Amino acid sequence: MSETLQPGAVIGILGGGQLGRMLSVAASRLGLRCHVYDPGANPPAGHVAETVTTAPWDDEAALRAFADSVDVITYEFENIPTATLDLLESLKPVRPGRRALAVSQDRLTEKDFLTGLGLKTAPYRDVPDRAALDAALAEIGTPAILKTRRLGYDGKGQARIMEPAQAGAALDEMGGAEAILEGFVDFTHEVSVIAARGVTGEVACYDPGENVHRDGILRTTTLPARLAPGQHMDAVLLAGKILNALDYVGVMGVELFVTPRGLIVNEIAPRVHNSGHWTQAGCTVDQFEQHIRAVAGWPLGNGQRYADVVMENLIGDDVDRVPELARAADVQIHLYGKGAARPGRKMGHVNRIVRG
Amino acid sequence: MSETLQPGAVIGILGGGQLGRMLSVAASRLGLRCHVYDPGANPPAGHVAETVTTAPWDDEAALRAFADSVDVITYEFENIPTATLDLLESLKPVRPGRRALAVSQDRLTEKDFLTGLGLKTAPYRDVPDRAALDAALAEIGTPAILKTRRLGYDGKGQARIMEPAQAGAALDEMGGAEAILEGFVDFTHEVSVIAARGVTGEVACYDPGENVHRDGILRTTTLPARLAPGQHMDAVLLAGKILNALDYVGVMGVELFVTPRGLIVNEIAPRVHNSGHWTQAGCTVDQFEQHIRAVAGWPLGNGQRYADVVMENLIGDDVDRVPELARAADVQIHLYGKGAARPGRKMGHVNRIVRG
Structure with missing residues (x-):
């Protein structure tokens, strides 16, 4: 082609x-x-x-x-x-290519990749068996969280370990799947950077957004995020480092914990990301067009932010609020055309635009 | 329903x-x-x-x-x-209903409707035959323009009459179709108002845009339009008057000539309108969503304008400029997925956003 x-x-x-x-x-x-x-x-x-x-x-x-x-x-x-x-x-x-998928499909590979780039992550240990888990708990301490290496999302395949005696039960919850132990990170809040890289290697990042989760599901993303000026730059630079190292083509979501000792990478998602939906309301080119531009070999578009935005997910019967939201000024509605509004199901989102 | x-x-x-x-x-x-x-x-x-x-x-x-x-x-x-x-x-x-279609499908009905509301139009006369044409030319004078009553768009079905001797040739060009004669309007520029009315009768108007045509086809719409403050209000009020009189549901394009003696209605289109494409770049809710909201019985959305915009149509091989346009900052591209770029064919448009 x-x-x-x-x-x-x-x-x-x-x-x-x-x-x-x-x-x-x-x-x-x-x-x-x-x-x-x-x-x-x-x-x-x-x-x-x-x-x-x-x-x-x-x-x-x-x-x-x-x-x-x-x-x-x-x-x-x-x-x-x-x-x-x-x-x-x-x-x-x-596109994006296999390397990005290999890294993001496996929490252990992902952490090894990120730390190999010199980026900070939560402390982690490979846990092939019970002996390794006990050793890891001794090193990392509690509380900690045991996670399957693969196929985990939205809080599934995870078990908290508040004290070493819970190790056996936690391992049972993994159902025999390969796992890693992660130490808790003492963070003040979570932000994410939506970054894009084109076929020619150009990189563009949207402003970081601040995420709030509930029950393991993203609820809101707020722009601008609370970040010191140096942290804003750190976030963008580390995202660029990740994309370049993967020879990445497309949009990636990079989730970061903000701590008093700097930014810690939580995880990366090699795709457009829920925490980037706000770009539909605040930018000339949103994350979806940016991703299409990248994978289609087009130049990247202008992702500069022109408004403050709060993105809110409509989860389950939140969608019943649509008639009220439709009457609100400066609320952009995005519904997904799904059928039944089951609990925990993402039915749509709204972008509240705050103009300066 | x-x-x-x-x-x-x-x-x-x-x-x-x-x-x-x-x-x-x-x-x-x-x-x-x-x-x-x-x-x-x-x-x-x-x-x-x-x-x-x-x-x-x-x-x-x-x-x-x-x-x-x-x-x-x-x-x-x-x-x-x-x-x-x-x-x-x-x-x-x-939706919109038959009354709007009946009015807009026939230039004579449209002009009678508009003047019946007390709005100004170009001088016009029904021209059922040659004798009527001669009488109309005597009253309205030249230059004037003979137009078929129905199915005219983008400059087709029209013949200019610069002097009375051209009357016969102009009538021949109508090919036997019913026609009206319109006098020329001495206007400085054309603007259009994109107006919407919901099922409950609420009316919302976008800011008027200033249109430039070439070869009978819209080339650009620029926001804001050059209008005196009183004219801005006049434009919005007369659009509302039209929609209310038609018990209209949906978005309508109202084209107006700006003259030293006030606004003159050129024509109305009972649908989303090319001169409203700029709303995709400058508003929370664009004309397309506004129309869907109206016909779906939803409340109308917020059409307030937050940026200056120049909409430019990509006609025929203008579309060859897309690679260059894709590299420009603050240009939003909209292509229509059409095949061959024939001369005069609308292939897409761009919105250039000018932020304050």
């Missing part, structure tokens, strides 16, 4: 949730078409994509047909099965 | 061009789904709509199936055949 996708070219998106939905809309603004691949029926992205394939991740014929029909492949979530990626990668460019 | 469409409801859009495309994207933000009806294959709106029907305007079975599948029907252009509307209207609500 040519390095720069021309209007009419097709972007394949693995995963048809709300991130794929907003990516598809952004692609349409650039004259690009989207083909969404998702194992589930009626994915939210399908409402705004030209083509949808509904097939499991191990359906080789469907994957080949999908790859044949697109010019480049990207994804909205990082836990795509390895065999799926092996096949797709042999057929069409996959 | 309930007055307020709930998430998951379906909006039927007649016409699948760029306006339908951007309406469909706006609907997705509100959790609504779209079904586009267009006689042409591969309409631009089809790339971002859940369902597309490709069928002619007189295919009764296709129209019935379309109406069955949607909750409300709207349109992106005003020249829908009468029989099509008769059928659809008997099956589902059509």
Whole structure:
């Protein structure tokens, strides 16, 4: 393929949730078409994509047909099965590339990668077995948190250990999955940097946003984040360091803990990120278009922030507040076209714009 | 149907061009789904709509199936055949309603309606035949312009008459279609007001934009428009008067000539309007979402303007400038997903944002 996708070219998106939905809309603004691949029926992205394939991740014929029909492949979530990626990668460019996925799919690899770059993370130890867990607890101390190395998200696959006697129960909760132990970080708040890198290596970062979670799910992101001027620069520089080290192409979410001793990297997500939804309200080019620009080989857009914004997720029956929110001035509504508003399900988000 | 469409409801859009495309994207933000009806294959709106029907305007079975599948029907252009509307209207609500279409589909009806409201228009006369044309020219004088009463757009179906001797040739150009004669208006510039009215009768207007045409096609819209403060208010009030008189639901484009003796209404378009594309860059809620909110029975959104904007259409091979435009700061790109860049074809637009 040519390095720069021309209007009419097709972007394949693995995963048809709300991130794929907003990516598809952004692609349409650039004259690009989207083909969404998702194992589930009626994915939210399908409402705004030209083509949808509904097939499991191990359906080789469907994957080949999908790859044949697109010019480049990207994804909205990082836990795509390895065999799926092996096949797709042999057929069409996959962006961001495998290195970013390998790093972000495994908490141990991720921590090793980050500390290898000289960045700070929570203290951590590989925990292949009970003996290793006891040793790790002795070194890191309690409280600590045991996490599966793979497939953890939104607080699942995690067990807190408040005292060493809880080690056995915590390990049982991992269900035999490989795990790591992480020490607690004494942070004041969490921020994230949404960073992008283009095919030519240019890097652009949005202003850091300040995140508040509840029950392990992001609730709000507030711009600007509380950061000392030096920390703002630190956050942007470390994000750039990560993207360059991975020869990354696309948008990445980098979650950081703010502590009195500096910034500590919590985790990275090789995709557009919930904490970047505010960019739809405060920037000329939002994170979704930025990601499409990057994977399509376009120059990155202007991510400068022009307004203060509070992004709030609408979780479960929060969506019942939409009639009231629709009447509020300076509230931008984004609903995801999902059916039932189950508890914990992300149904949409709003951006409250605070103009200076 | 309930007055307020709930998430998951379906909006039927007649016409699948760029306006339908951007309406469909706006609907997705509100959790609504779209079904586009267009006689042409591969309409631009089809790339971002859940369902597309490709069928002619007189295919009764296709129209019935379309109406069955949607909750409300709207349109992106005003020249829908009468029989099509008769059928659809008997099956589902059509918004904006028939009165607005009847007025805007016929230049004579439109002028009679506007002058009946006490608004100023260009001088005009009904021209059923040659004798009427000669009489009209004697009254209105030259230069004047002969226009077909129906189906005229972008400068087609029009003949200038610089002196009375050209009357016969001008009438021949009408090809037997009913026509009206309009006197020239000595205006300094043209502005348009994008106005919206909801189902409960609330009215909201965007700031007037200043339009520049070339070869009968809109080239740029600039915000703010050059208007005296009193004229700004006049423009907004007369737009509201028009919408109220039509019991209108949806967004309307009202084109006005600015003259030393006040504002003169050029024409109205009962739909989202090219001169309102700037709202994508300068407002919390753009004209497309505003139209969807109105036809879906939602409260109108905040159309206050937060930036100066210059909207420029990309016509024909203007689209070759996209690589350069993609590198410019504060330029928002909107491409329509059309194939060949034929001369005069609207391929996209850009919004240049000028922040204060």
